[in-house]
Amino acid sequence: xxxxxxxxxxxxxxxxxxxxxxxxxxxxxxxxxxxxxxxxxxxxxxxxxxxxxxxxxxxxxxxxxxxxxxxxxxxxxxxxxxxxxxxxxxxxxxxxxxxxxxxxxxxxxxx
Amino acid sequence: xxxxxxxxxxxxxxxxxxxxxxxxxxxxxxxxxxxxxxxxxxxxxxxxxxxxxxxxxxxxxxxxxxxxxxxxxxxxxxxxxxxxxxxxxxxxxxxxxxxxxxxxxxxxxxxxxxx
Numbered sequence: 001x002x003x004x005x006x007x008x009x010x011x012x013x014x015x016x017x018x019x020x021x022x023x024x025x026x027x028x029x030x031x032x033x034x035x036x037x038x039x040x041x042x043x044x045x046x047x048x049x050x051x052x053x054x055x056x057x058x059x060x061x062x063x064x065x066x067x068x069x070x071x072x073x074x075x076x077x078x079x080x081x082x083x084x085x086x087x088x089x090x091x092x093x094x095x096x097x098x099x100x101x102x103x104x105x106x107x108x109x110x111x
Numbered sequence: 112x113x114x115x116x117x118x119x120x121x122x123x124x125x126x127x128x129x130x131x132x133x134x135x136x137x138x139x140x141x142x143x144x145x146x147x148x149x150x151x152x153x154x155x156x157x158x159x160x161x162x163x164x165x166x167x168x169x170x171x172x173x174x175x176x177x178x179x180x181x182x183x184x185x186x187x188x189x190x191x192x193x194x195x196x197x198x199x200x201x202x203x204x205x206x207x208x209x210x211x212x213x214x215x216x217x218x219x220x221x222x223x224x225x226x
Contacts, residue, residue, distance in 0.1 A: 031211045043115070043202055043217035051212070089154070096167055097142065097209055101154040 002027045002094045006102035013080055014110050021075040021105045023090035028071050031093040035064050035075050038087045038104070047088075048075070080109045115218035117203050123224045129191040132221045134203030135184055140216070142209065145178055145188050146202040148220070154202075160186065193225045 003026045013019050023033070032051050036044040048057045048064040050073070056065040063076040073090055087106045091099040116135040124130055136143045144159040158168040163180045171178070175194070180186040190197055204217045 034214065036217075041219075043219045044204075044215075046214035046216070049214050091154075093211060097144075097159060097161075097211065098156055098167065099215070103153050 002030075002092060002100040004090060004092060004100050004102035006088075006090060006105050008105060009103065010106040010108075012108040012110060015080060015082060017080050017109075018076070018078050019080055019107070021077070021088050021090075021107070023073040023075070023102055025071045025073075025092050025100075027092075027094055028068050029094065030068060031095075033064075033066055033073050033090060033092050034099070035062075035073075036089045036091065038089060044089065077107075080107075082109045082111050085109050115203055115205055115216055117201075117218035117221050119221060120219065121222045121224075123226065124193055125226050126194055127192045128225075129189065130193045130197075130223060130225075132188040132201050132203075132223070134186045134188070134218060136186070136203070136205035137207075137216055138184065140205035140207050142206045143180060143186050144204040144206075144215070145186070146204060146217075148200045148202060149198075157188070190223075193223075195225045198223055198225050 005024045007022045034049045035047045038044045050057045050066040061078040066073045085108050087104040089104040091101040093099050118133045145157040146154050148154045157170045158178045160180045178188045200220045200222050202220045204215045206213045206215050
């Protein structure tokens with residue numbers, strides 16, 4: 001059974017700092033990995049999708065990397081802003097369009 | 112596009128009552144998913160449809176839960192009878208094609224409280 005772990009569970013940083021969120025998964029036979037953002041009381045917004053054959057994806061200040069063999073992914077956020085405050089979740093697709101989610105990292109960026 | 116639309120946003124009901132959650136996926140999306148989010152278990156996939164046909168309902172917790180997709184623009188998740196342990200946020204999500212190649216788009220969720 002696929003298990004997804006995110007470390008740390010919570011992170012508080014000052015504005016402008018670069019930061020890294022970590023995601024690990026137990027079964028390396030994945031189709032893809034997605035990073036999502038969830039704001040309080042809202043649904044999830046997909047930020048980046050990395051196919052199993054890819055090593056990284058970039059969107060603006062966000063960069064996600066994937067090391068499938070070691071079962072790890074990182075989400076790098078450059079020059080963090082208070083508006084980046086949210087919970088970030090990673091999810092992997094192992095089979096049959098089924099995503100397994102991590103518990104999330106709650107990020108707070110302080111002005 | 113208005114995105115994935117769910118209703119109601121909040122539902123408070125008493126144990127034993129029937130609850131119906133509704134979802135309108137993004138037009139043109141072939142896949143529709145129902146997820147449940149709780150503090151204890153995180154996000155769990157309940158069921159998903161492809162072109163209105165249920166493909167995998169292995170995540171549906173009990174026979175009290177049922178889901179339908181009568182057409183490409185509407186789906187329901189029904190709980191009958193409801194129990195306090197069903198209290199959670201229920202999300203509907205859709206994707207253009209298989210999520211293997213596409214991002215998943217979520218609705219804002221329905222916060223269900225069963226008293």
